[in-house]
Amino acid sequence: MSQNSLRILIADDSxxxxxxxxxxxxxxxxxxxxAVDGLDAVEKFGEGQPDIVLLDALMPRMDGMEAARxxxxxxxxxxxxxxxxxxxxxxxxxxxCLEAGGDDFLTKPxxxxxxxxxxxxxxxxxxxxxxxxxxxxxxxxxxxQLLEEQTIARRVFDNVAHTGCLDxxxxxxxxxxxxxxxxxxxxxxxxxxxxxxxxxxxxxxHGLPAAIGAMPVAEIFYGMARKGFSGADVLRExxxxxxxxxxxxxxxxxxxxxxxxxxxxxKVWNGGLPEAWVIRxxxxxxxxxxxxxxxxxxxxxxxxxxxxxxxxxxxxxxLVMTDGVLEATNDRGELFGLAGVRQxxxxxxxxxxxxxxxxxxxxxxxxxxxxxxxLTLVALDITDQPEVPSVQEQPSPSALAGPTEWxxxxxxxxxxxxxxxxxxxxxxxxLEVPGLRTRGGEIYTLLSELYNNALEHxxxxxxxxxxxxxxxxxRYYSERQARLARVDGHYIRFSLHHTRKPGGGRxxxxxxxxxxxxxxxxxxxxxxxGDEDRGPRYAGRGLLLLKRLSNNITFRGRGNHVEIxxxxxxxxxxxxxxxx
Amino acid sequence: MPIQTSLAEDGKTLVIRIEGxxxxxxxxxxxxxxxxxxxxxxxxxxxxxxxTYLDSSALGMLLxxxxxxxxxxxxxxxxxxxxxxxxxxSISNFEQLFAIK
Numbered sequence: 319m320s321q322n323s324l325r326i327l328i329a330d331d332s333x334x335x336x337x338x339x340x341x342x343x344x345x346x347x348x349x350x351x352x353a354v355d356g357l358d359a360v361e362k363f364g365e366g367q368p369d370i371v372l373l374d375a376l377m378p379r380m381d382g383m384e385a386a387r388x389x390x391x392x393x394x395x396x397x398x399x400x401x402x403x404x405x406x407x408x409x410x411x412x413x414x415c416l417e418a419g420g421d422d423f424l425t426k427p428x429x430x431x432x433x434x435x436x437x438x439x440x441x442x443x444x445x446x447x448x449x450x451x452x453x454x455x456x457x458x459x460x461x462x463q464l465l466e467e468q469t470i471a472r473r474v475f476d477n478v479a480h481t482g483c484l485d486x487x488x489x490x491x492x493x494x495x496x497x498x499x500x501x502x503x504x505x506x507x508x509x510x511x512x513x514x515x516x517x518x519x520x521x522x523x524h525g526l527p528a529a530i531g532a533m534p535v536a537e538i539f540y541g542m543a544r545k546g547f548s549g550a551d552v553l554r555e556x557x558x559x560x561x562x563x564x565x566x567x568x569x570x571x572x573x574x575x576x577x578x579x580x581x582x583x584x585k586v587w588n589g590g591l592p593e594a595w596v597i598r599x600x601x602x603x604x605x606x607x608x609x610x611x612x613x614x615x616x617x618x619x620x621x622x623x624x625x626x627x628x629x630x631x632x633x634x635x636x637l638v639m640t641d642g643v644l645e646a647t648n649d650r651g652e653l654f655g656l657a658g659v660r661q662x663x664x665x666x667x668x669x670x671x672x673x674x675x676x677x678x679x680x681x682x683x684x685x686x687x688x689x690x691x692x693l694t695l696v697a698l699d700i701t702d703q704p705e706v707p708s709v710q711e712q713p714s715p716s717a718l719a720g721p722t723e724w725x726x727x728x729x730x731x732x733x734x735x736x737x738x739x740x741x742x743x744x745x746x747x748x749l750e751v752p753g754l755r756t757r758g759g760e761i762y763t764l765l766s767e768l769y770n771n772a773l774e775h776x777x778x779x780x781x782x783x784x785x786x787x788x789x790x791x792x793r794y795y796s797e798r799q800a801r802l803a804r805v806d807g808h809y810i811r812f813s814l815h816h817t818r819k820p821g822g823g824r825x826x827x828x829x830x831x832x833x834x835x836x837x838x839x840x841x842x843x844x845x846x847x848g849d850e851d852r853g854p855r856y857a858g859r860g861l862l863l864l865k866r867l868s869n870n871i872t873f874r875g876r877g878n879h880v881e882i883x884x885x886x887x888x889x890x891x892x893x894x895x896x897x898x
Numbered sequence: 899m900p901i902q903t904s905l906a907e908d909g910k911t912l913v914i915r916i917e918g919x920x921x922x923x924x925x926x927x928x929x930x931x932x933x934x935x936x937x938x939x940x941x942x943x944x945x946x947x948x949x950t951y952l953d954s955s956a957l958g959m960l961l962x963x964x965x966x967x968x969x970x971x972x973x974x975x976x977x978x979x980x981x982x983x984x985x986x987x988s989i990s991n992f993e994q995l996f997a998i999k
Contacts, residue, residue, distance in 0.1 A: 520954075522954040522955055522957065522958050523954075523955060523958075566958075566961050566962050566965045567955075567958030567959060567961050567962040568958055569957075569958065569961070571954070571989075571990065589990075589991070590989060590990040590991065591989070592989060607989070608990065608991060609991065610991055611990065611991045611992070611994055611995065612990055612991075615961065615995075641954070641989075653982075
């Protein structure tokens with residue numbers, strides 16, 4: 319006897335036949351619902367929800383075939399086996415029964431053993447069907463939940479990561495909408511001193527773990543870029559954070575790009591991404607291969623964050639991509655590869671941007687639609703005056719409160735000169751002054767020009783004319799690196815002094831260094847005569863910037879002591895210094 | 899079996915051979931290959947002569963092996979890579995962490 323008692327509907331217009339069958343089935347331990355014809359069967363089916371239906375083929379009012387069709391329709395997705403009771407033996411009649419939705423027949427006169435076997439067999443099938451459809455339903459529901467969660471997570475992620483200045487006219491990028499769940503991240507931020515910082519990352523793994531790892535990277539990137547930290551500083555911080563939070567075996571391949579449009583200088587760090595490309599205005603390519611381990615593998619003391627410095631000119635274009643570009647496959651299973659990229663860049667088509675050339679090349683090769691690819695590609699155009707959206711500080715209700723009368727002195731010495739930049743800290747102190755908050759860019763430029771001059775020309779004694787040729791440029795930076803290791807006995811001292819003035823304030827910055835100084839009395843730019851490109855120190859753009867941005871600049875001592883005065887007014891419009 | 903292990907004649911070098919694709923699908927087998935190895939094992943050779951492809955999760959697995967083998971003091975050499983595999987290892991600068999032959 320079956321373990322489960324089933325509810326079985328029997329429809330037969332012959333009272334005797336129905337009685338015999340009913341007794342048989344009750345003896346098997348099942349519950350019976352009786353119907354006297356097809357119409358009655360359909361009604362009773364609706365009321366009683368039986369598990370199995372036994373239908374006489376020929377009945378008055380509605381025959382078994384018609385009833386079977388109705389019952390199957392009522393059952394919907396539920397599997398309700400319908401077994402025809404028949405004394406018919408013509409093949410055609412039996413086929414008609416099955417076509418009407420019947421699952422099997424029982425021939426009269428009834429055989430108890432066969433009835434029992436068939437009921438058990440259909441019960442098994444019925445239960446299997448139930449299980450399958452329940453699981454199917456669960457999977458469907460899970461999948462819907464997952465997609466919904468991803469959409470919400472994406473929104474949360476967007477709030478943290480936002481697009482920064484990715485929408486600047488000189489940036490082109492492609493990333494699939496849920497790319498963070500493929501482990502790809504792309505951030506761009508304007509820098510307080512002008513220029514931009516861009517980070518493209520590719521986490522190992524997919525889905526939630528990759529997306530979670532991406533969150534702190536976004537926070538660190540945007541938080542530090544805004545405060546004026548260098549790309550190398552941001553890399554060190556990201557590496558340290560990822561090393562701490564990611565399990566061994568998970569890491570982030572990435573490239574950091576720091577662009578200074580004023581100096582025509584690009585700094586690039588590539589750890590584990592395919593070659594970055596600089597396409598010169600005349601089409602010549604320069605490859606920037608990965609020279610470092612990915613982020614999150616090495617402990618901080620072994621991590622190498624030095625960025626490669628490259629001189630660039632307006633019209634040059636930088637391309638950085640994830641390995642999704644190289645790993646795009648065609649229907650023969652071949653990889654797009656470095657050769658594919660090279661081909662697109664060698665023959666981009668006239669007037670076509672290399673970015674478009676690669677993207678179209680990959681799509682043509684893989685035959686896939688843009689939405690289904692798993693790649694991120696970003697291009698940066700080097701221009702003279704990029705329209706970088708400025709760093710927008712949240713307008714705070716306490717914009718008028720804050721320190722306005724203060725003085726501080728900060729000195730860094732010895733080896734610290736080589737591995738620490740005081741600029742973010744000094745900028746932070748200055749930006750506490752309410753009126754200076756919207757002038758972060760100018761203040762940063764002033765501080766960094768003073769600092770870089772003191773460090774590179776004062777302490778390190780690097781001749782700035784080296785920077786005027788492409789060869790010298792490289793030499794300058796490698797020499798800079800070498801000399802930074804020998805700064806014993808040296809210091810750079812900043813004294814900041816802020817006072818209130820009617821309608822605004824005055825910031826006085828004194829920068830002194832331990833270097834040899836220079837003959838400022840006979841310097842053409844300082845004395846205000848002569849052309850701008852001569853002189854051993856403060857040769858070019860640096861001094862010009864300082865003069866333009868500040869209200870007054872004074873050299874003292876042997877030329878190793880500079881003082882600038884920067885006045886600001888509440889009423890004056892924020893931003894550039896041209897209105898002064 | 900995509901992953902085969904054997905003990906070299908010196909009795910302390912475990913040779914792990916990976917056939918075909920070295921990716922996330924081999925994760926468990928790769929772990930088992932060294933976690934259940936003879937405790938006398940001190941050196942590892944990852945033989946990639948029959949490895950056609952290697953992805954970033956395989957790089958992750960190599961890092962796990964490196965941790966298991968003692969981190970900075972691990973003695974692991976990766977051998978016989980084809981040019982595609984070699985390229986992926988060098989893009990990620992894994993020469994800094996492994997002896998790649």
